[in-house]
Amino acid sequence: MAGTLLGVGAGVFILALLWVLVLLLCVLLSRASGIARFSIIFVVLGALIITSVLLLLPRASEFPIPEVEVKIVDTFFIGRYVLLAFLGAIFLGGLFLVLIHHILEPIYAKPLRSS
Template identity: 75%
Template sequence: MSAIVLGVGAGVFILALLWVLVFLVCVLLSRVSGPARFSIIFVFFAALIITAVLLFFPRATEVTIQEVEIKIIDKFFIGRYVLLAILSIFFFGSLFLVLIHHVLEPIYAKPLRSY
């Protein structure tokens, strides 16, 4: 079964990407002078053919097959949070030490020259 994002399959995103790229190529080719400007027509018809092929020959079946859902049980739940707490303590302790030793490092005044 293919992945579904935002309620639609990958084919919709492929078609959207195809037409965005075709639009950009057509905009770029519209700035060209001479007979190369007419290649916009070929790019547009090529995109139409690709879209027709993708719409009329889909790879996935229309009927979705129900799969058995596998439940994943986290048996190390408490240990994971203990590890997170210990790492958080070390992180904030290290951040405090960096603050003390680097950011708040004292700047000593230079002695005045007296003649």
């Protein structure tokens, strides 16, 4: 069973993610006022349509394909680590600049009240 996790395929996780997002969006829209509150109906109907399309039109075939041993070779191994090091350096530099900006922010004295 290639492409399965916990005994189920990716479609189950896609449907679960879809409905979790729909429920979250419904909770957020229920706090809205006016006409925006009624858009929950369209969100649920859209999720029902997407779910029915995903259930009625599966991409996998009914008959399993005989498995052939596939040798996977990572040809971009060094480039990936160079890119990772570059992005890490950019992240650390940006973090350093943000912290310096907040640490070195001037604190202005409050004017004294004249009596």
